[in-house]
Amino acid sequence: MRNIPLLLQLFLWYGLLTELLPSPREAWSPIPGTFLSNRGFYFPVPSFDAQGSFGLSRPLLGGFNFSGGASISPELAALALGLAIYTSSYIAEIVRAGVQAVPRGQVEAARSMGLSPLATLRLVVLPQAMRLIVPPLTSQYLNLVKNSSLGVAIGYPELVSIANTTINQTGQAVEGIALLMASYLTVSLLLSTIANGWERSRPWIATR
Numbered sequence: 001m002r003n004i005p006l007l008l009q010l011f012l013w014y015g016l017l018t019e020l021l022p023s024p025r026e027a028w029s030p031i032p033g034t035f036l037s038n039r040g041f042y043f044p045v046p047s048f049d050a051q052g053s054f055g056l057s058r059p060l061l062g063g064f065n066f067s068g069g070a071s072i073s074p075e076l077a078a079l080a081l082g083l084a085i086y087t088s089s090y091i092a093e094i095v096r097a098g099v100q101a102v103p104r105g106q107v108e109a110a111r112s113m114g115l116s117p118l119a120t121l122r123l124v125v126l127p128q129a130m131r132l133i134v135p136p137l138t139s140q141y142l143n144l145v146k147n148s149s150l151g152v153a154i155g156y157p158e159l160v161s162i163a164n165t166t167i168n169q170t171g172q173a174v175e176g177i178a179l180l181m182a183s184y185l186t187v188s189l190l191l192s193t194i195a196n197g198w199e200r201s202r203p204w205i206a207t208r
Contacts, residue, residue, distance in 0.1 A: 001089040007150055009086055014078035014154040021074075024065050035059055035066060038074065045070040075156035079148070087144045091137065098133035099125060138195040142188050149184075159183060 001009070018038045022028060027037035034043040042059035059069035102125050110120040151158040159180065167176035 001085055002093070006082060006086045006147055007153055010078055010082040010150055010154050013081045014074060017074040017078055024061060027061075027066075033058055035061075037066075039065050040071045040073045041077070042066045042069050042071045073156070075151065075154050078154055079151040079156050079158075083144060083147060086147070087140060090140050090143075094133055094136045094140065095129075098129035098131075101132050102128045134195065134199050138192065141191055141195070145187050145191065146184060 021036060021038040024035075024037045024039050027035040027042075029035055031043075034041070036042075044056050044058040047055050047057035057068050057070075059066040059071070106124055106128065107120055110124040111117075115123065148158060149160045152161045152164070155161075163176050163180040167173050170176070
């Protein structure tokens, strides 16, 4: 999965969700009250009427689509699925490399002291591996945030799509792009600050 461009994976999942799932009139109902079609996954949610009375908003088929309830669009599902699979493949390699970087003698010494495999992993291997795992893992989470901008290619109304619409309606391209860049920069700096603070709060990670 790491060798397939993320954009192609998003197209694949979006095509599968929209082509293989049935139309709204033939929607599947995996759980009573829920419906799955090529328009998305619809499910009931709690609601309150004008008098403040509690109720349940259920999806109902009307015309060519469902109304009421809440839904997860195919675009969101494809974007979440593509990002999860693509990013998790990199994270798996990062964790694998960190664990395998711990000298074999450390594991053998822990086992000779009578530690179980789980205790060896928790008390000996992971504390040493985390020093190598955390920095590239932080970078991968930053890439995840930036890769979410590819959702515009499959029609998901994410930040880039909203910025494009705003620019087209106002004609202020420079301001729109500047706000878009500032938004991604703010999120990236926030994630970096959280990761660095967490790393510094763990002496067994921060020690190099």
